[in-house]
Amino acid sequence: MSDTDALREVARRLRAATRVMALTGAGISAESGVPTFRGPDGLWRNFRATDLATPGAFARDPALVWEWYRWRRSRIRDARPNPGHLVLARFERRWPALTLATQNVDGLHTQAGSRRLLELHGNIWRARCAARCGRTVIQDVDGAAAPGTAPDAGVPLCACGGWMRPDIVWFGEALDDGILSRTLDEAAASDALLVVGTSSVVYPAAALPGLARQHGAMIVEVNVEDTPLTGAADFVLRGPAGEVLPALEALL
Ligand code: BV8
Ligand code: ZN
Secondary structure: HHHHHHHHHHHHHHHHHOEEEEEEEEEHOOOOOOOOOOOOOOOOHHHHHHHHHHHHHHHHHHHHHHHHHHHHHHHHOOOOOHHHHHHHHHHHHOEEEOEEOOOOOOOOOHOOOOEEEOOOOOOOOEEEEOOOOEEEEEEOOOEEEEEOOOOEEEEEEEOOOEEEEEEEEEOOOOOOOHHHHHHHHHHHOOOOOEEOOOOOOOOHHOOOHHHHHHOEEEEEEEEEOOOOOOHOOOOEEEOOOHHHHHHHHHHH
């Protein structure tokens, strides 16, 4: 099937769908200038995930972990939603029950206007108490850091005196129960799942297409390259999300 035929067929089937869900990854924000994780300029190429995005790394060297997140915040701060984010936000008007599950922590879907959003891996602009006093703060500045030249200089402090940490789900940590169970329920109930800009390797997000498919959903992958999902998708729309999604919207 040619790319144009696939696009038309997906549009035809989407017109008949009532429960549409989307799952996004770093690729949807690439055209906004946010680095992806595993591509040629991916974030993990200069930093190993196991060095930085784990509870163990934070326990060993919280200042290094905060330095990395501050650098990432600086890359994201001026980023704006691109046409891919904006189309998914407009899809909520067409399908009011549309759920958007994202692995991204950059907040660009919210900026684009998506409201039925499930942030599976947290949000880079929030921090929470690592000492578990329960405080969560929105932190678009970097907060009060530990003073002086102590090993934890640069680590923001909670009002309780403990360290703050990014409110992000690190490898080996469980996703928020409520968010995960809503995501699984929505995937099982959807007629169509658009899987946009993800390498489909990080679980449990990578299990959602299989779950949706088992319950009869059409799986559509939007990506610039093959992923482990490609062979199992019903349709593959090859190209940048910021071009493919507007082209799809135009056919609806
Ligand atoms: C958990 C920190 C249990 C966030 C992130 C072996 C087998 C199965 C599972 C595991 C295993 N070993 C370990 C696990 C579990 C582990 C996991 O899945 N590991 C993988 C790597 C094997 N998962 C976990 O640990 C999860 N927790 O399982 O908990 C548990 C239960 C109870 C109690 C305790 C524990 C937690 C996962 C959280 C991961 N957090 N990082 C941060 O700092 O930002 S993951 C990181 O990867 C990001 O969050 C990111 O969102 C996520 C996924 O990456 P993608 O978004 O897909 O990005 P990527 O760069 O890879 O790909 C970009 C894609 O876009 C590419 O395909 C590219 O082609 C495409 N693209 C590029 N440009 C465009 C485009 N597409 C379209 N348009 C474009 N313009
Ligand atoms: Zn605290």
